[in-house]
Amino acid sequence: MTPIRRGSKRGGIDLGGTKIQAIIVDSGSEVLGQSRQPTPRDGGPGAVADAIAAALREAADAAGVEPSSLRGVGVGSPGEVNSTNGTVANAKNLPAWSDSYPLGARLAEALGTRVAVGNDVSVATAAEYELGAGRGHASVLGVFWGTGVGGGLILDGKPWHGRGAAGEIGHMVIKRDGARCPCGNHGCLEAYAGRAAMEAEARRRVKHGDKTILFKLMNKHDKPRLTSGVWERALDHGDKMAEHLIDRAVKALGAGAPTESKDITITGPDIAENGAVVPLGASTSLPGVKQVLILVEKNPAALVALFNVTDAVEANFSTRAKMGQSSDVYAVAIMNDGKALYAKKEVKVTLGGCGG
Ligand SMILES: [Zn+2]
Numbered sequence: 001m002t003p004i005r006r007g008s009k010r011g012g013i014d015l016g017g018t019k020i021q022a023i024i025v026d027s028g029s030e031v032l033g034q035s036r037q038p039t040p041r042d043g044g045p046g047a048v049a050d051a052i053a054a055a056l057r058e059a060a061d062a063a064g065v066e067p068s069s070l071r072g073v074g075v076g077s078p079g080e081v082n083s084t085n086g087t088v089a090n091a092k093n094l095p096a097w098s099d100s101y102p103l104g105a106r107l108a109e110a111l112g113t114r115v116a117v118g119n120d121v122s123v124a125t126a127a128e129y130e131l132g133a134g135r136g137h138a139s140v141l142g143v144f145w146g147t148g149v150g151g152g153l154i155l156d157g158k159p160w161h162g163r164g165a166a167g168e169i170g171h172m173v174i175k176r177d178g179a180r181c182p183c184g185n186h187g188c189l190e191a192y193a194g195r196a197a198m199e200a201e202a203r204r205r206v207k208h209g210d211k212t213i214l215f216k217l218m219n220k221h222d223k224p225r226l227t228s229g230v231w232e233r234a235l236d237h238g239d240k241m242a243e244h245l246i247d248r249a250v251k252a253l254g255a256g257a258p259t260e261s262k263d264i265t266i267t268g269p270d271i272a273e274n275g276a277v278v279p280l281g282a283s284t285s286l287p288g289v290k291q292v293l294i295l296v297e298k299n300p301a302a303l304v305a306l307f308n309v310t311d312a313v314e315a316n317f318s319t320r321a322k323m324g325q326s327s328d329v330y331a332v333a334i335m336n337d338g339k340a341l342y343a344k345k346e347v348k349v350t351l352g353g354c355g356g
Contacts, residue, residue: 009065011056011073011113014120015039015048017093017147018227022055024063024070029131033063039094045101048094052103053110068112076120077103086117092182093147120144122159125152125167139295139303143169145253148182149190156303170194174252176337192252198245199226205241212241258332261341266294266331267318271348278323278347280304282331283316286341291334292317296347298327325349 008027013020016039023034035058040047052075060067067073079091086104091097108115118126125134125142134140138157144150153160153167160167170190171183178187182196191197202214217230217237234242267281282292292315294305305319315333326349332342 007065007069008071009063009069010071011059011067011111013052013056013073013075015052015075015077015094016120017078020048020052020055022052022059024059024065032065033059033061035059035062041095044096045088045091045094045103046106048097049101049103049106049110053107056107056111070111070113072114072116073107073111074123075103075107075115075117076123077117078120081117081119081122083116083118086115088117121150121152124150125154126159129154137297141167141169143253145193145195147196148194149253173337174339189252193249195226195228198231198249202226202241202245210241213237213239214242258340258342261333261343264331264333264341264343266329266343266345268329268345268347270346271350272323274349274351275322275324276349277320279318279320280329281316281318282307282333282343284331284333284341285315286333286335288336289315289333290336293330293332293334294319294321295330295332296321296323296327297330298325323347323349 009032010025012023012025018039020037020039021034022036024032026032035055037051037055040051056073057067060070077088077091078093079097080089081087086102087100088103089098089100104115104117121142121144124144125140128134128142129137129140134142134154140154142152149170151167151169171181171185171188173185173187174189174192175187179191179197179201180186181188181191182194183190202212206212206215212234214226214230214234217233218226221230223230231242231246235246263284263286265281265283268278272278280294282294284292289309292307292309293303294317296304304321305317307313307317309315326347328344328346330342330344332340334340
């Protein structure tokens with residue numbers, strides 16, 4: 001076998017329900033060329049694969065490289081992605097895509113280079129962790145607000161899937177017996193904040209005789225659905241229904257994110273010596289607490305301790321953690337309804353010994 005010499009340039013694809021975005025980057029992740037194409041509505045996965053290949057070729061053209069000379073192409077795809085064999089199944093926002101389809105293999109053949117396929121939310125969270133907002137943090141929760149509400153979790157440097165759905169913040173129940181979610185459950189965050197669910201709610205309200213210009217704007221701008229641009233224009237016009245539904249979505253998103261609370265107490269010293277083992281405590285007298293976590297932000301392990309609260313165990317815990325640098329320390333209470341409340345304090349770590 002002859003080893004193939006490849007350059008350091010790479011391709012990236014964001015496969016979405018409405019558009020396909022392709023880029024070529026150099027070794028420093030600088031964008032050299034790009035292309036954007038609408039996602040085909042007909043022809044199923046085969047037509048989508050052809051459109052992806054065409055978008056990538058166009059981006060490569062703009063960057064002045066041959067697709068086959070690329071080190072590889074990474075694809076972020078919706079749906080159930082098997083990264084090991086590059087197949088995608090149940091991509092709900094893509095047309096006629098329920099069966100497993102070998103997207104990676106088809107693209108590798110069409111482009112003449114290696115192709116890796118990952119779930120869009122997982123790869124976006126990984127990108128923020130490596131290059132973006134999550135840089136320098138050991139643990140990151142990525143939240144992506146679109147047609148649905150996607151979430152990806154990195155704990156202590158590792159992508160965390162739990163039993164398969166950890167980090168799926170969109171399907172966290174924020175209201176018991178609440179609005180129906182596209183996933184079939186009731187009261188999920190996505191049922192209030194996902195664009196598809198918001199459109200369904202707007203249609204329901206119109207049926208009940210409520211007034212809005214949302215659908216007039218949608219038709220005027222020739223959009224098949226209520227896109228972000230349509231919502232924005234409706235807000236600009238002071239449309240009451242749009243204002244109310246966006247407000248509801250923002251509140252739902254807020255309920256899903258951790259909230260600072262006076263009812264949670266974190267204890268620890270204000271100042272500690274470098275390398276000292278520091279006593280830390282977390283307590284709350286709130287009812288309905290499921291778990292209490294103690295986190296040290298600038299600690300390679302981040303999670304210091306996790307306690308399960310039951311009727312027999314009081315939510316008042318203490319532990320000791322070795323701290324090598326100044327850091328915010330958090331006490332987080334996970335409530336039975338899925339809400340997370342926290343308190344934080346800073347522990348300053350000084351260089352010990354010869355200072356005085
Ligand atoms: Zn759901």
